Amino acid sequence: MAQIAGQTPEGGKTQRVYLLLRDEILRGDLATGAALPGELRLAEAHGVSRVTIRRALDALAADGLIERRAGSGTTVAQPAVSQTGIAADFASLMPQLVRMGQETTARLLSFGYVAPPAGVAQALRSEARVQRAVRVRLIEGVPFSHLTTHVPEAIAQDFSESDLATLPLFRLLERSGVKVDRAEQSLSATLATPEVAEALDLAPGSALISLTRVVYDVNDQGVEHLAALYRPDRFRLEMVLNRVGDSDTRHWEPVLGPGAAVANG
Amino acid sequence: MAQIAGQTPEGGKTQRVYLLLRDEILRGDLATGAALPGELRLAEAHGVSRVTIRRALDALAADGLIERRAGSGTTVAQPAVSQTGIAADFASLMPQLVRMGQETTARLLSFGYVAPPAGVAQALRSEARVQRAVRVRLIEGVPFSHLTTHVPEAIAQDFSESDLATLPLFRLLERSGVKVDRAEQSLSATLATPEVAEALDLAPGSALISLTRVVYDVNDQGVEHLAALYRPDRFRLEMVLNRVGDSDTRHWEPVLGPGAAVANG
DNA sequence: CAAAACTGTATTACAAAAAATACATGTAGC
């Protein structure tokens, strides 16, 4: 399926509506065979004219996501749960891939040593120069994550560019003798900038899962700052919680994942 | 700060660029005082004309997020880390609020009994009618989450509308004698549809954190389906991981949160 | 069966936004 519909004008209202509707369909909010609201209703809901809705629907139809029948209405065509993406378990460890290793590859987009951006300097508690690397991770050839890492120069000297293109940063850290102690991470959502949109092969303005992680060593020193962006249609974070304990002490507890194979998504 | 900039035309390219840039600034990717790329550069990067960039920058300036000086350039004005939002810990339990209870309120947007949408029916493994409730949760008067819950009619009969407007659904379930066993949840990102955009007081097309949760009772029967949407600027999921174990068995383990006060965000 | 009330389809003239272009002005560095 084309990421950006063939006939959709770049970045106008039409595409905004198109992205929104596509998001709803692929997410499964609208089940297969379910009828969409009429064009008039959609137009009113989105605050655009009917012609614009129509153009967006044209694009969706071209993608094969919907089927339109005059008089009858527009229905969702695609099997709603096309979740062919990767599932990651975030209860146990890092948001690591369930099946990592052979099946994913990385592409190094950018590499160099820079003064740390404010956010990174603050997180690492240091103004020292850092190694900055931007990578895209692919599964079976299709990109699903955009990773920007900052590592203090002193540590990162051991990494070559080819190292970064092949090995997860995590292994590189341990190889350098870093004694990792803990990590803090934060999860959010953000919009795809043109740059990452191109790297991840999607339209600018698409929604992305955003994960920021700071890893500290046993000396409480920041050794890695990661800003990861994931395509929500190809990557999801899943967890199972158990309700444990007796009456007073009842609470939720995450079910720890199976393996302990550590890798970076 | 106005969510939708005063002068931004509704939903055109200008607003798309505006939202994108604002996202970058508020996220802290661009530190306070840092210089933005020139208008020309931005125009090229975003694939729009300079006039459009200019309009977006006008809106950002009107919001007080940037400062522009002729000849010199445009810089970020806002203290980058304006993270006044709510932090939730998702390692230990539900993505519950750290400080819940008094400080948050709920508004019931919609309530009724319906046939379950496909996704819900599949998750709950039942085609029986369900109670559907849509709520917005606010902290100190500002909305930060949009919650859509589906509960089997048999269980939900005990809930009144006013119950839903005041109590977390979780308490209501337990009050009804449901023996909760486990929950499965999945985290993603999505775009704000016009409907939720209005409820959360933001622009359609903004990025949202999306959490889907299915709760099962001891009989392995689905008792609640929750689709939650969070404003990323007012809500973040955070966790701390510890590196534990010896050589071979080294792995990450989530640090469990302090309390066990259960509540729904 | 036929009318009514929905749906999508198509074409038009028109308004608004964006693009392209040119030029003026301000600032910093050499």
Place this chain on the structure above:
DNA sequence: GCTACATGTATTTTTTGTAATACAGTTTTG
């Protein structure tokens, strides 16, 4: 002061979105 590059301003042209209208296929209903 010259130069390079930044924002500021104005005008014209092109693209995109809007509004209105007429038409055609489906379903519902009396």
